[in-house]
Amino acid sequence: MCVTSRLLRQLALALAVFLPCAAMAEPSMIYLVRHGEKATVGQDPELTPQGQARARNIATILGRAGITAVFSTPYVRTQQTAQPLASQLGLQVQSYDPRAPKALVEKVKALTGPVLVVGHSNTLGELVKLFGGAPGTEIGDDEYDRLYQLINAEGKVTTVMLRSVGQ
DSSP states (O other), rough: OOOOHHHHHHHHHEEEEEEGGGSSSSSEEEEEEEEOOSSSSSSOOOBOOHHHHHHHHHHHHHTTTTTOEEEOOOOOHHHHHHHHHHHHHHHEEOOOOTTOOOHHHHHHHOOOOOEEEEETTTHHHHHHHTTTTOOSSSOOTTTOOEEEEEEEEEEEEEEEEOOOOOO
């Protein structure tokens, strides 16, 4: 069985178990992911073909998760990672300032329904903590496949670490 099929099956099971929590005042599910693989040139590089494939994979994984909002930093690579899912769902990618994580957390907590946040290796850990989750180890410079699923059930946040596939 391929990794993508196994991941999709695990995600579907998790969603089936936890989607009934969607009626809570804040998102029952928050997904956080680092942008896909980026080019090595320029101050604001675009995604590589592998990064574009990863962005499409994230859209496939989360396409039926009931995502109601998509947030991304204003950088090209994060916007390009968020756009396939936003386009698929008919949503606008909402930009946030990665230097103001508490403002993003407050904005997301005021929403209902599952949310996707696309960030960077040096910002996701803090965001996961601010949302009440456990970030695990630091994200390495060459690590692009970590997909956090934060499940909020009755005020308790459970962190599930998933992986996205690039190509």
